[in-house]
Amino acid sequence: MSGIRFESVSVAYGGHTVLDSLDLTVEPGEVMALLGPSGSGKTTALRAVAGFVTPASGRVLIGGRDVTHLPPHKRGIGMVVQQYALFPHMRVKENVAFGLRAHRTPRSGIPGRVAEALEMTGMGAYAERYPRELSGGQQQRVAIARALAIRPGVLLLDEPLSALDAQLRSGMLAELARLHRELPDVSLLYVTHDQVEALTLADRIAVMDRARLQDCGTPQELYRTPRTEFTASFVGNANLLPVTVAERGAVFEGRTLTVGPAGQAPYGIAPGATATLCVRPHLLALGEGPNALRGRITEVQWRGSTHRLYVEVAGHRIKADLPELRETPALGDEVTLHFEPRDAVLLTAGVSHG
């Protein structure tokens, strides 16, 4: 059982900080997703665990052991990368056996371990093939089998599904969840820019942006009660409205909106302070109701099961995802949107237009 700990880890390339004092603990057996846009430092954090970048300061611990200055091959990790990196000159079974050979596993034990790892990923029938004879999804399964064959305490996954098409991706996501149920002792550090992957798979999500850890919590916490504007907009694509906190609720462009359970001063923010109101597009509904917002439609997108409306309310563009409408509204129509008070969250962070 081994977890991962980052202790104020900073990484810089030529004076440019790509990871800024990251503090994060992945508990043994936990699935932690590092979620963020490209350039957010999430891959750098993973590579610091793998040993391919050396932190400028701070420590990286795996299973309580300081590995900051240990070369990659002595860290006891498994790693799966986006482009699979299967060795093209070796058969599937030789690829999977590679780590075992490198670890000087007794020769007699290798075939059994290889078969076991390939069975686990459903690739048992492909042991004699070369990587180039496999599809992308199959290659990724082999890459996972290869990483798992050495029975690492920690498995690092760097955007493992981003080279696969959408349908394969959801299948592999379910597969990864099953693998983790079968190997409950392995800690997973999963780097992705896709919130669906993070929400589906992770026990906790660490949200990264601009080289910093922005937020960390369970998927439910981050989705329902984000703590920062960045989390709110990156996880779930929320609407962010600049408001002034009032005695009861919040004032948005002259309208008083009620937020949270009735009658409560929201989140202990002092009245008069500026704040950001965060409401998810799919929690908005058409028609009159509590917290009504009137505006003009600027764009309509039909997405099959839903309609996405962009509505301009007092100069702010609001996204609303509505169940498929019988009659498609026209551009320029006046509409009223509303949301339930309990569906909105107030953020203390400074207002910025999203």
Next chain:
Amino acid sequence: MLVHSKAGRWAAWALFAVLFLPLFALPLVVVVAASFAGHWSGAFPSDPTTGHYAAAVRGESLQALTTSLVTAVVASLLALVLGTWAALAAARLGRRTKRSLDALFMLPVAVPSVVIGLAVLVAFSRPPLLLNGTSSIVVLAHTVLVTAFAYQSVSAAIVRLDPAYEQAAASLGASPGYVLWRVRLPLLLPSLTAAGGLCFALSMGELSATMMLYPPDWVPLPVRIFTATDRGSLFSGSALAVVLMAATLLVLLAVSRIRTRASYR
């Protein structure tokens, strides 16, 4: 296809024939024709004979061929080892250091090979490094000359090698030596054999540096061709040249077969 119209394609072929045939094919055809000639006084050779070949594959000529083959094989293997080693080491250096190392290895190409021959001769003519008059001085000079090409082509291949492979291998617990032996060198194998073939071909044809250095008991085939034509035996020189060409092509063909196998895996 770059040229689409039929007329355009004909024109391209015609241009190719005009440029390629006189420049590349004709001299080779003439050498082959001369090697079978007993006389050549008119426009075409006369008195066809295979006598020149009979002489070319026995005695001193055969020895010269063996000398050339041994020199080329040893020199290109040495060059391959040294060049690969240097290229692997250089890949880990900073950009500026690497550039100066690149320049250093390209020096024997930039400097005329006669100068290299002279330099080697001067450098190794005095104890304790007395190699003058031995076969090793020829092999040494050839190695110096062809290592540049080995270094350059292996360097280029290393740049193209995806670092994801060695990182994946390292994450699986493989030490740098194990990664080199089991992953990087096998992936470089096609480029290594190509570099080896190039070195071999260059060494087989090397004349100017060799002229400065060869001892009487280690006369490579190009030197023998030169001395034969120099004393007027143009036809036997041609036969020797064809033998040299054929031997080089045969070895290159064998090397390229290994290469196809390596890149297919």
